[in-house]
Amino acid sequence: MTDRIAFTGLGNMGGPMAANLVKAGFAVTGFDLSEASRRQAAEKGVRLAASAEEAAAEASVVVTMLPAGKHVISVWGSLTSVARPGTLMIDCSTIDVDSARKAHALAASQRLHSLDAPVSGGTGGAAAGTLTFMVGGTSEAFGKAGAILSAMGKKIVHCGDPGAGQAAKICNNMILGISMAAVSEAFVLAEKLGLSHQALYDVASTSSGQCWSLTSYCPVPGPVPTSPANNEYRPGFAAALMLKDLRLSQEAASASGAQTPLGAHATALYEAFDNSGHGSQDFSAIIQHIRDLTA
Numbered sequence: 071m072t073d074r075i076a077f078t079g080l081g082n083m084g085g086p087m088a089a090n091l092v093k094a095g096f097a098v099t100g101f102d103l104s105e106a107s108r109r110q111a112a113e114k115g116v117r118l119a120a121s122a123e124e125a126a127a128e129a130s131v132v133v134t135m136l137p138a139g140k141h142v143i144s145v146w147g148s149l150t151s152v153a154r155p156g157t158l159m160i161d162c163s164t165i166d167v168d169s170a171r172k173a174h175a176l177a178a179s180q181r182l183h184s185l186d187a188p189v190s191g192g193t194g195g196a197a198a199g200t201l202t203f204m205v206g207g208t209s210e211a212f213g214k215a216g217a218i219l220s221a222m223g224k225k226i227v228h229c230g231d232p233g234a235g236q237a238a239k240i241c242n243n244m245i246l247g248i249s250m251a252a253v254s255e256a257f258v259l260a261e262k263l264g265l266s267h268q269a270l271y272d273v274a275s276t277s278s279g280q281c282w283s284l285t286s287y288c289p290v291p292g293p294v295p296t297s298p299a300n301n302e303y304r305p306g307f308a309a310a311l312m313l314k315d316l317r318l319s320q321e322a323a324s325a326s327g328a329q330t331p332l333g334a335h336a337t338a339l340y341e342a343f344d345n346s347g348h349g350s351q352d353f354s355a356i357i358q359h360i361r362d363l364t365a
Contacts, residue, residue, distance in 0.1 A: 073218065074099070076125035076132045078145060079163070083189070084135035087162070088197040090116035091133075093199075094221035099125040115222040123152045126131045131158045131218055138314075139169025146173045150180045158214050159184040162212055166318055167233045167240070168325075170206065174232035185212040186232065186240035187219065192307045202226040204242070207235035243315035247336040247353070249283040250312075254357035258288050264333075267292055289354040298352035305330055308358065310349030313340040 075094055075260040080128035081103035081167040088176040091098045092115035101124070104109050112118055119125035126132045126149040134149075138143050142163050150159065160176045161170070161184075170186040177184035195201040201223035205212055219226045229238045256279070260270045271293035275285050286292035287306075298306040305311075323330045331365045343349070343359040351358075 072073065073097075073131050074171050075218065076100070076119070076122070076149075077116065077135075077302060078102070078127035078133070079135035080104070080107040080116070081135070082131075082193050083196045085111050085114070085160075086193070087133075087135065087201070088116050090196075090199045091218070092292040093216075096221065099129065108188070109127060123148055127152045127154075129153070129157065131160065131215075133160045133162060134216075136161075136163045136165075137351050138163070139165035139172075140163070142173050143169055143176070150176045150182055153180065153182055153292050155181040155184050155232065156183050158211060158218075159345055160218070161185070161214060162189055164188045164239055164315060164318070165236060165245075166254075166321060167236045170236040171233045174207065178333070181334050183214060184218045184232070185211050185215055186235040187215070188235055189223065190242060191223070193222075193305070196222075203227065204229050204235040204238040206232050206236060206238075207219070207300065208232075219266065223225050223253045232301050237322070240319045242337070243312070244319040244333045247279050247316045247319075247340065248282065249331045250287070250354055251290065251336050251339055251356055251360070253279075253281065254289045257357060261361075262364070283354070284289045287354050289357040298354055300356075303351040303355035303358075305350070306352035306354070309340055309351055309353045310344055312353035313337070313344050314347065316340055 075096050075098045077098055077100040078232055079361040080100050088098050088100050098116045099119050100111050101119045108118055159182050174184045185205050187203045187205045189201040191201040202225040203223045205218050205228050229235050267290045288297045289299055291299045319333050320337050346349055
């Protein structure tokens with residue numbers, strides 16, 4: 071591979087993603103503020119840099135995976151100033167649409183190509199290289215990213231202009247948060263009515279109630295052996311991260327004038343669950359909060 075890749079943000083998602091780039095034959099130089107993350111990445115073949123700027127200065131592609139929009143704007147402000155003209159900048163964080171568009175503007179001001187490319191698939195998908203990428207940016211920039219994104223993911227969708235990837239991610243995860251709450255409510259109601267978990271699953275999974283939250287991530291142990299419910303709700307996708315995405319959806323709804331009453335209700339449920347100290351559990355553990363409300 072000819073591309074030299076700089077990767078900033080080597081945590082639970084970024085670390086495995088960078089490792090998959092190494093597996094695909096790319097030369098990857100990485101940076102993270104966490105010593106533990108740096109060490110784990112180095113064990114997977116990532117060459118470490120003393121700073122994100124040092125890594126970016128020698129790269130033809132820069133990938134970032136960061137916690138929030140303010141971090142992306144800050145880091146991209148530094149990286150775009152040292153990157154060579156023509157470098158492809160790819161942000162895989164999940165952030166607000168406005169921040170994503172500001173990041174694109176920073177890249178354009180330095181004659182760099184850029185994509186917002188948030189992911190779906192969680193830590194398992196990051197490790198397995200089966201992530202879905204929702205990509206926003208120009209067709210030219212998207213065309214340059216194919217081999218890189220394919221090394222980290224299974225499905226890559228060009229959603230439209232700058233910011234469109236983040237818009238798709240926010241909408242998708244609002245659906246996910248709502249549907250998990252709905253599935254959890256159905257199981258709690260079934261418990262009250264004396265219906266077994268397996269019976270409800272057998273009916274709903276083959277009927278009109280079928281959805282991913284039920285058939286892939288069932289919030290009760292038993293019917294789907296690989297769901298976090300069978301592993302004490304270890305994430306997975308943490309409830310705190312679901313809350314972050316739901317809040318982004320509500321900020322976007324407010325800014326655009328869209329009415330999302332179910333999204334607002336799901337946000338309130340996850341806020342209460344997080345406030346009660348359960349943010350580190352998988353988001354499917356919201357069923358425990360609904361049981362508490364019922365009790």
